[in-house]
Amino acid sequence: MELLLFGIAKDIVGESNIDLSDQSSVPQSVAELKLFLSAEYPDFQKLTSLAIAVNSEYAGDEVLLKSGDEIAIIPPVSGG
Amino acid sequence: MSAERYHRQEILKDFGPIAQQKLSDAKVLVIGAGGLGIPVLTYLNAMGVGNLGIVEHDTVSESNLHRQVIYNEADIGRQKNDAILERLKAQNSNTNLIGYNTFLFKENALKFISDYDLVVDASDNFPTRYLVNDACVILNKPFVYGALHGFEGQVSVFNHKGGPTYRCLFPNMPKADEVPNCNEHGVLGILPGIIGNLQALEAIKVLTDIGEVLSGKLLIFSALEQSYQKIKFKLVDQNTKIKTLAESYEFSCDATINSIEAVGLVPLLSDTNIELIDVRTSEEFSHKNLSLAKHIPLSELEQRHTEIDLNKPVYLVCESGVRSRKALLLLQEWYPNKTFVNVEGGMRKLNTYVNLY
Numbered sequence: 001m002e003l004l005l006f007g008i009a010k011d012i013v014g015e016s017n018i019d020l021s022d023q024s025s026v027p028q029s030v031a032e033l034k035l036f037l038s039a040e041y042p043d044f045q046k047l048t049s050l051a052i053a054v055n056s057e058y059a060g061d062e063v064l065l066k067s068g069d070e071i072a073i074i075p076p077v078s079g080g
Numbered sequence: 081m082s083a084e085r086y087h088r089q090e091i092l093k094d095f096g097p098i099a100q101q102k103l104s105d106a107k108v109l110v111i112g113a114g115g116l117g118i119p120v121l122t123y124l125n126a127m128g129v130g131n132l133g134i135v136e137h138d139t140v141s142e143s144n145l146h147r148q149v150i151y152n153e154a155d156i157g158r159q160k161n162d163a164i165l166e167r168l169k170a171q172n173s174n175t176n177l178i179g180y181n182t183f184l185f186k187e188n189a190l191k192f193i194s195d196y197d198l199v200v201d202a203s204d205n206f207p208t209r210y211l212v213n214d215a216c217v218i219l220n221k222p223f224v225y226g227a228l229h230g231f232e233g234q235v236s237v238f239n240h241k242g243g244p245t246y247r248c249l250f251p252n253m254p255k256a257d258e259v260p261n262c263n264e265h266g267v268l269g270i271l272p273g274i275i276g277n278l279q280a281l282e283a284i285k286v287l288t289d290i291g292e293v294l295s296g297k298l299l300i301f302s303a304l305e306q307s308y309q310k311i312k313f314k315l316v317d318q319n320t321k322i323k324t325l326a327e328s329y330e331f332s333c334d335a336t337i338n339s340i341e342a343v344g345l346v347p348l349l350s351d352t353n354i355e356l357i358d359v360r361t362s363e364e365f366s367h368k369n370l371s372l373a374k375h376i377p378l379s380e381l382e383q384r385h386t387e388i389d390l391n392k393p394v395y396l397v398c399e400s401g402v403r404s405r406k407a408l409l410l411l412q413e414w415y416p417n418k419t420f421v422n423v424e425g426g427m428r429k430l431n432t433y434v435n436l437y
Contacts, residue, residue: 004309006229006232006300006302007229007230007232007259008229008258008259010230010232011230016302016305046255046257046258047254047258047259048252048254048255048258049250049251049252049253049254049258051249051250051298051311051313053311053312053313056309056310056311056312057311057312057313058249058311058312058313058314072300072309072311074234074298074300074311075229075254075258075259076206076227076249076250076254076259077227077228077229077232077233077234077259078204078205078206078209078227078229078259079115079204079227079228079229079265079267079272080112080114080115080116080117080202080203080204080205080226080227080228080272
């Protein structure tokens with residue numbers, strides 16, 4: 001399971017991708033993934049507006065995750 | 081106009097004189113003549129879009145020049161709208177160009193947008209982006225979205241032929257301190273050039289009905305990897321049911337914030353019994369400022385907050401009201417018994433009431 005990080009999410013983690021495969025408890029859903037990120041990187045707690053895509057498709061909190069999924073974390077950006 | 085002018089695109093099999101005529105008849109409103117708006121306007125104007133409106137109230141500053149490539153050194157201090165209209169007019173004298181020398185506000189958005197077929201959101205802040213979305217939904221106009229962060233950009237076409245909207249992707253505006261803007265975070269000069277050109281391309285496709293419009297898809301460009309990701313997303317029905325603009329498009333915040341509308345500050349500007357703190361960067365401050373203001377950039381607030389005269393009522397101002405809100409939250413933490421007041425809408429809004437230049 002690979003996470004691709006964009007915008008402020010990339011800045012928070014300090015890398016543009018992380019591999020979750022070797023985690024002891026891999027998040028089972030998008031909702032769990034958000035909790036995982038907030039626990040691992042506390043700065044995620046303040047991001048109230050975060051789009052998540054699983055295999056290039058927008059995914060709500062209820063969407064289940066499986067190994068091999070490519071997950072994109074997409075915060076809104078405002079610059080112009 | 082000579083038949084030569086658009087010849088190279090008219091001989092394109094999938095474009096032709098019919099698409100050219102559609103461009104000529106089209107009316108496009110571009111919100112912002114900065115990093116994104118410049119490539120959008122330059123190409124739409126060159127390619128023969130017949131009617132272009134420009135909403136912009138900023139002036140050219142030195143720190144714009146690395147990315148806002150239509151402006152030159154002699155333009156520093158000039159209204160962007162004046163400078164760009166001059167260039168676009170010289171580039172294509174056939175275009176009907178209309179400059180709106182104001183920012184987009186709740187009060188003027190519906191009026192401006194209703195005159196156009198397509199809107200290009202080339203703004204640089206969340207309040208304007210949500211306002212553009214809601215106004216376009218209300219008026220049933222498609223809009224081309226583009227936005228930047230550091231070395232990345234996003235592009236999509238919203239509200240196009242019943243397709244999803246900005247709120248289907250990001251339902252609610254983030255809070256003030258969630259995501260930094262270009263002034264604070266920085267932007268690589270060429271990035272808005274790339275994203276703005278992608279927006280111009282989508283605008284052309286929407287106007288001429290060629291190709292596959294980026295509707296229901298968010299394109300994410302990463303400059304450092306030279307990579308593109310396309311994310312599919314669906315319409316959330318309720319987002320098309322907006323009938324009126326929101327009460328306010330200023331940033332919302334959980335904490336209790338004392339604020340004053342920019343217009344409310346105007347009568348206080350000659351009052352030496354208030355302490356007005358401008359928390360913008362030095363560059364922004366030197367570009368334009370209120371004579372009453374004491375300058376303490378947000379980044380130096382932690383070291384310099386003792387310079388604030390707490391015996392006077394303290395007002396905080398920045399460019400749009402976002403950073404001053406952050407400053408207020410910090411100050412409230414450090415001085416829990418003191419009341420601070422945020423100037424909503426910041427220098428931008430103030431500028432519509434008083435001449436700051």
